[in-house]
Every structure is written in C-alpha cells, then in structure tokens.
Amino acid sequence: MVSTKQDIVEWVLAAKEDPEAADRLINQYMGFIRAEAKKLSFGDGEDELSIAMFAFYEAVVGYERSRGNFLKFASKVIRSRLIDYHRAESRHRGHGSLNERASQDGAELLELLPDTRDDIEELNTREAAQSEIEEYARALAAFGITFSEVADNCPKQERTLAACMDALNYARRRPELLAAVEKSGKLPMTELASGAGVERKTLERHRKYLVAMLIAFTNGFEIIRGHLCRLDGGRGTK
Amino acid sequence: MKYLILESHAAYCIALGEDGRCIKCANMRYEVGDRVEDVIELKLPERRDNRRIVRMASLCAGLAACLCIAFFGWYQPNYAAYGTMRMSINPDVELTLSRTERILDAEGLNADGVALLEGMDFSGMDAQEAADALVAQSIAGGYLSEGGQVTVSVDGGSEDWRRETEGDTLETLEERYGTFAIIRTPDDPIVTIPVPTPSPTPTPAPTPLPSPVSTSPPYTDDDDWDDDWDDDDDDDWDDDDGDWDD
Numbered sequence: 001m002v003s004t005k006q007d008i009v010e011w012v013l014a015a016k017e018d019p020e021a022a023d024r025l026i027n028q029y030m031g032f033i034r035a036e037a038k039k040l041s042f043g044d045g046e047d048e049l050s051i052a053m054f055a056f057y058e059a060v061v062g063y064e065r066s067r068g069n070f071l072k073f074a075s076k077v078i079r080s081r082l083i084d085y086h087r088a089e090s091r092h093r094g095h096g097s098l099n100e101r102a103s104q105d106g107a108e109l110l111e112l113l114p115d116t117r118d119d120i121e122e123l124n125t126r127e128a129a130q131s132e133i134e135e136y137a138r139a140l141a142a143f144g145i146t147f148s149e150v151a152d153n154c155p156k157q158e159r160t161l162a163a164c165m166d167a168l169n170y171a172r173r174r175p176e177l178l179a180a181v182e183k184s185g186k187l188p189m190t191e192l193a194s195g196a197g198v199e200r201k202t203l204e205r206h207r208k209y210l211v212a213m214l215i216a217f218t219n220g221f222e223i224i225r226g227h228l229c230r231l232d233g234g235r236g237t238k
Numbered sequence: 239m240k241y242l243i244l245e246s247h248a249a250y251c252i253a254l255g256e257d258g259r260c261i262k263c264a265n266m267r268y269e270v271g272d273r274v275e276d277v278i279e280l281k282l283p284e285r286r287d288n289r290r291i292v293r294m295a296s297l298c299a300g301l302a303a304c305l306c307i308a309f310f311g312w313y314q315p316n317y318a319a320y321g322t323m324r325m326s327i328n329p330d331v332e333l334t335l336s337r338t339e340r341i342l343d344a345e346g347l348n349a350d351g352v353a354l355l356e357g358m359d360f361s362g363m364d365a366q367e368a369a370d371a372l373v374a375q376s377i378a379g380g381y382l383s384e385g386g387q388v389t390v391s392v393d394g395g396s397e398d399w400r401r402e403t404e405g406d407t408l409e410t411l412e413e414r415y416g417t418f419a420i421i422r423t424p425d426d427p428i429v430t431i432p433v434p435t436p437s438p439t440p441t442p443a444p445t446p447l448p449s450p451v452s453t454s455p456p457y458t459d460d461d462d463w464d465d466d467w468d469d470d471d472d473d474d475w476d477d478d479d480g481d482w483d484d
Contacts, residue, residue, distance in 0.1 A: 019247065026249050047266065053249035054264035054278065062283040077283050085278070129271035133244055147245040147252040147260070154260040165258060213258060227242045227273070230256040 055081035143185030170196035321394030
C-alpha cells in the first residue's frame with residue numbers, strides 16, 4: 001500500500017496520543033530512521049540509531065500540522081539530536097574506552113579487566129525489580145493509569161515538582177490516607193492541599209502522577225520505594 | 239541521579255528517578271528493571287514558528303522605533319510645516335516654516351509679492367535670514383522706500399514658538415532696517431510720519447458791524463386783529479385769493 005502525505009500526518013497525530021501507535025509508526029519508518037542515523041554515524045552506529053529512533057519519537061510528539069512535511073521535520077529533529085549527542089560525547093574524548101582493542105589478538109580492554117561484578121546477583125535483582133514493576137503496572141492499570149500517562153503527567157517545572165513532593169511526603173506518613181488511595185485510586189484533595197500547604201489546583205493537574213507515586217508507597221513495592229530515596233529532595237521528610 | 243526503567247519501547251523508555259520524577263528517555267538498549275545514569279531525556283522540538291514570529295516582531299518593533307525617532311526627531315522638526323510668517327511691505331509674501339524655522343515654501347499673496355519672489359532662493363535659510371533677504375530685495379526692487387512699513391506676522395505652531403519666531407524676526411529687521419523703515423506687527427498702532435506743511439497766514443477776525451438802530455416803536459399786540467396774516471376766517475390761508483390751491 002502506498003502511503004500518502006495525508007496518511008503520514010494522520011498516523012503521526014494518532015501516535016502522539018497512543019504509545020502503541022507510536023511504536024508501530026517507528027517500526028514502519030525504521031528504514032528512514034536508519035538512513036538518517038547513518039548520515040551522522042561513526043563506528044557501528046548502534047548508539048546513533050538509538051538516538052535517531054528517540055529523536056523520531058520526539059518529532060512525533062512535537063509535530064503539528066503547521067510544521068509542514070513530517071518527514072522533513074523529523075529529519076531535522078534527528079539531525080539536531082545526533083549533533084547534540086556527538087557534541088556531548090566529544091567531552092569524553094581523551095578518555096579510554098573499555099571497548100578499545102587492548103591486545104593484538106583483538107581482545108577488548110573490558111575483557112581483560114578483572115570482573116568484580118556478581119552477574120547472578122545482578123540478574124536476580126533485575127528479575128525481582130521487573131516482577132515488582134509488573135505488579136506496580138497492574139496496580140496502576142486497575143485505576144486506568146499507565147506509565148506513559150504518569151510520565152506525561154509528571155511536573156516539568158521544579159517549583160511544581162517541589163509542591164507535589166510536599167503533598168507526597170505529607171501523605172506517605174499517613175497510612176490511613178495511603179490505604180484510601182490504594183482502595184479507591186482517588187486523592188483526598190482537600191486534606192492533601194490543606195495538610196501540605198499546596199494549591200488544590202496544582203494537585204488536581206497532576207492527579208495521575210500523585211496517585212501513582214502514592215501507590216508506590218503502599219505495601220508490596222519495596223524496590224521502587226527504596227529507589228525513591230531522594231523523594232524529599234534531600235530536605236529530609238517533614 | 240539514577241533512574242529505574244519502568245517501561246521499555248522501541249524508541250524510548252519510561253524511567254523513574256530517585257527524586258520521584260518520571261520521565262521519557264532514549265532507549266539505549268535498556269531493559270525494564272535496569273538502574274541507569276546519564277539518560278537522554280525527552281526534549282520537545284522548539285517551536286521555530288514562534289521563534290521566527292518573535293524575531294520578526296522584534297525586528298519590526300525596532301524598525302518602527304527607528305522610523306519614529308527619524309520622523310519625530312529629524313523629519314518633522316525640519317521638513318514638516320509648523321507655521322507661517324507673513325511679510326507685508328507692499329509686496330505681500332507668506333513663508334511656510336518648519337518647527338526649526340526652516341523655510342519650506344514661499345508664496346506671493348499679491349502681484350508684487352509674486353514678482354518679488356521671482357529668482358529668490360530660500361534654501362538653507364531660516365526665518366530671520368529670509369525676512370532680511372525679502373526686505374533687501376524689496377528695497378532693491380523699489381517696493382520699499384525710506385519711511386515705509388514692514389509688517390511681520392507669524393501664525394500657527396505653539397504660542398511660544400509663534401512669539402519667539404516673531405520676536406526674533408522683528409529684532410533682526412529692526413537691527414538692519416530700523417532707521418530706514420518702520421518694522422511692526424499687525425497689532426502695533428499704525429505710525430504715520432508727520433509731513434511738515436507751510437502754515438497759512440492768519441486772517442484778521444472780522445469786526446462786527448454796528449447794527450442799525452431801530453426807529454420803529456416796539457410792537458405791542460394791543461389791537462383787535464388776529465395774528466395769522468390771512469383772511470378773516472382764522473383757518474388755513476387759502477380761500478380768499480382764488481389762485482393757489484383751488
């Protein structure tokens with residue numbers, strides 16, 4: 001089937017809202033992404049391909065009809081992302097790479113270094129984390145929340161994030177409040193706003209994010225809870 | 239800052255930071271459950287259209303500001319008509335002035351004025367220089383003789399400007415031609431130079447003639463006549479002679 005410019009725009013607009021549609025679109029345009037990545041790739045180009053795919057996704061999320069032809073726009077976004085990436089990488093020039101050839105037989109430096117990691121322990125930790133994350137995803141799905149929505153709903157500005165953190169820190173020390181959220185998936189807005197001294201409107205605007213964070217503090221999510229060690233922003237809990 | 243990968247897609251991952259931030263980042267072959275550092279965070283492309291509009295708007299605003307400065311600071315004071323100065327000698331001339339008293343136009347208001355302006359060039363002159371030149375040309379052309387009058391009046395502009403321009407011009411003309419002609423404004427009273435004329439020889443006052451002495455006795459109305467000089471009927475003079483108004 002031959003796709004028209006109109007089709008692409010429709011698919012892109014659909015992909016903006018739907019993560020699965022975005023994945024499908026990226027798979028469909030892998031040839032285009034690979035070609036764009038190759039223009040500014042060095043070595044095997046695997047990192048550049050990952051960056052190009054991510055930039056294509058950024059182009060999808062940031063696209064509007066007023067920007068004109070999508071593929072031209074995506075090409076520009078990919079190019080500027082790759083330039084940024086190479087600029088950041090250039091800061092590490094002069095440092096040795098673990099993937100450098102260290103001997104004449106072609107062995108990499110990484111292979112020659114003594115292995116201090118416990119791979120089995122790491123694997124177990126990762127599997128435990130994966131299992132907990134799956135459970136966490138299911139708990140959120142019960143309230144119609146996805147990780148993608150949590151990321152989109154997360155405050156971008158520092159001040160708003162700090163306000164949300166105040167609300168979270170207030171709530172996590174009140175088991176009855178956490179239990180209520182776990183049960184209903186609803187935030188006790190009035191109590192949170194007055195207790196944490198945060199504007200109700202701010203809490204309402206980031207409701208999905210706050211629910212997801214509070215559910216992480218209910219029983220059963222020790223790994224995630226342990227990961228959130230800097231939730232109070234280093235200020236110490238109130 | 240470490241991030242826990244919560245979800246992995248072909249192009250991106252969803253990662254949870256230790257500070258509670260949940261972000262989308264580039265998938266550098268991460269797997270769910272990985273704890274990673276130095277992630278490449280999602281950054282929406284800048285709206286170039288807006289930047290271009292803002293840039294164009296600032297450019298236009300700057301250009302407009304320059305034009306305003308040029309217009310109000312240079313063009314208007316020098317090249318926009320602000321007031322007029324009228325000089326009445328016998329030739330009647332009206333000069334159009336800018337705020338800085340530059341001569342923008344000269345117009346003859348009568349035939350002599352038109353004739354006087356022929357061949358005159360006021361470019362680069364201010365009001366005082368132009369007035370001086372006009373008076374000089376009037377004298378040379380025979381329009382203004384000794385004792386004549388030059389009337390200067392300024393109109394338009396602000397009251398201060400009008401007063402200042404008129405005062406300066408009168409002062410300049412007074413210095414140059416004050417002994418030759420009368421420099422005045424329309425509000426000044428008309429000055430006429432008295433011309434000495436020979437005084438007539440005094441005539442002797444007529445002596446009153448002696449009135450004749452009356453010899454008749456004074457009239458006394460002591461008769462029985464009626465005193466209306468007519469007929470006998472005391473009415474209107476017209477009924478006894480038969481030839482006036484029959």
